[in-house]
Amino acid sequence: MSAQHANAPYYFVPGPSRWPAAAGMSLLTLMLGASAWVNDASWGSYITWAGLLGFLVVLYKWFGDAIGESEGGMYNKRIDASYRWSMSWFIFSEVMFFGAFFGALFYARSISMPWLGDLDHKILWPDFAAHWGNVGPAGTVEAFTTMGPFWIPTINTALLLTSGVTLTLSHHALRENHRGKTAFWLAATVLLGAIFMGFQVYEYMHAYSELNLKLTSGVYGSTFFLLTGFHGFHVTLGAIMLSVVLYRVMKGHFTPDNHFAFEGAAWYWHFVDVVWLGLYVVVYWL
Numbered sequence: 050m051s052a053q054h055a056n057a058p059y060y061f062v063p064g065p066s067r068w069p070a071a072a073g074m075s076l077l078t079l080m081l082g083a084s085a086w087v088n089d090a091s092w093g094s095y096i097t098w099a100g101l102l103g104f105l106v107v108l109y110k111w112f113g114d115a116i117g118e119s120e121g122g123m124y125n126k127r128i129d130a131s132y133r134w135s136m137s138w139f140i141f142s143e144v145m146f147f148g149a150f151f152g153a154l155f156y157a158r159s160i161s162m163p164w165l166g167d168l169d170h171k172i173l174w175p176d177f178a179a180h181w182g183n184v185g186p187a188g189t190v191e192a193f194t195t196m197g198p199f200w201i202p203t204i205n206t207a208l209l210l211t212s213g214v215t216l217t218l219s220h221h222a223l224r225e226n227h228r229g230k231t232a233f234w235l236a237a238t239v240l241l242g243a244i245f246m247g248f249q250v251y252e253y254m255h256a257y258s259e260l261n262l263k264l265t266s267g268v269y270g271s272t273f274f275l276l277t278g279f280h281g282f283h284v285t286l287g288a289i290m291l292s293v294v295l296y297r298v299m300k301g302h303f304t305p306d307n308h309f310a311f312e313g314a315a316w317y318w319h320f321v322d323v324v325w326l327g328l329y330v331v332v333y334w335l
Contacts (some may be wrong), residue, residue, distance in 0.1 A: 061123040068111040075103035087264055105289075112293050119310075120302060129309055136313040140320050143283070147324050150276050154331065157268045182269045190267040194260040198333040201252045205245050206329050209284075212241035213322045216291075216315055226305045228298065235295045238318070242288040249281050276328055280321070287321050290314040 082096030118124065158181045164170075165186050166179025174186040182195035196202070219234035253274075256262040264274050294314050297303065303311060 058125070060125070060127050061118065063114075063118065066111075066114070068107055068114070071107045072104065072111070075100050075107055079104060108289065116297065116302070116310075129307075132309050132313065136316060140316060143320060147276075147279070147327075150272070150279070151327065151331065154272045154276065157272060161268075183267070185267045190265070190270075191261060193262045193266045193270065195269065196252070196256060196260065196262060196273060196333060198329065201248050201255075202329055202333045205248050206325065208241050208245045208248070209322050209325050212238045212245075213319055215241065216318055220311065220315055223298070223303060223308055223311060224305045228301070232295060232298050235291060235298060239288050239291050239295060242284055242291070242318075246281060246284060246288075249277065273332060276332055280324055280328055283321050283324070287314070287318045290317060 077100075079097060079100030082093050082098070082100050084093070086093030086097050162179050162181060165174070166177055170177070170186070177183070177186040182193075184190040184192055215234045215237040219231050219238065222228075222230035222234060262273070263270055266273075291314050294311050297310060
């Protein structure tokens with residue numbers, strides 16, 4: 050939202066847009082390419098990067114349209130309320146998304162694993178030990194080492210918690226109309242998110258090359274990479290959103306009273322922080 054958002058005397062309804070369909074196609078391309086890439090298809094990496102590039106272009110164009118509408122004075126308080134409800138429901142859908150993966154992890158570790166190790170199944174798999182991170186009852190999974198909390202996950206936890214603090218400082222500075230401080234703390238938040246992703250990439254390289262921990266490493270490997278990988282994807286999206294907001298702060302688009310674009314991105318970033326805390330405890334410690 051811009052400073053002019055309360056000017057419009059009507060409820061603005063945008064015309065038909067091609068960006069939702071384009072976003073869906075680019076994300077489909079990205080996921081297909083990533084699936085092929087992890088399965089050692091030679092063309093997978095090219096499709097992945099093409100899908101990612103297409104998605105970034107769609108975001109650039111789509112954000113640009115919304116910013117143009119806002120700065121053009123087409124929004125009012127009813128539009129502001131619509132944005133707030135929309136962002137709230139979007140974050141709720143993300144809660145359900147991650148809840149499904151946490152539920153799968155809980156079922157595999159706390160229900161299926163003890164069940165496979167009980168007395169009734171000792172006849173089928175007498176050597177199976179029902180501990181989390183094993184190679185499965187049939188022994189078809191290559192041996193691997195589980196990922197502990199030290200040190201990269203702990204460092205990443207500190208980075209994300211710190212980024213939540215810097216983002217809050219930036220928000221307070223914006224509400225006090227200190228644009229320079231707003232931009233500084235917001236840039237620090239984006240930087241911390243980028244460092245987080247750099248450490249996660251290093252962690253994945255370490256897992257594959259030194260721990261032999263892969264997507265094919267049984268249910269432990271699949272749940273580990275799905276949870277941490279999707280979280281990393283969300284951190285990347287959050288950093289992109291905050292980068293756009295930072296650009297708009299530097300352009301002078303926000304006022305202390307009207308800045309929901311900032312608030313919406315901040316809500317999303319704090320949600321990502323909370324999800325990581327759950328991951329850090331459940332995936333790395335328990």
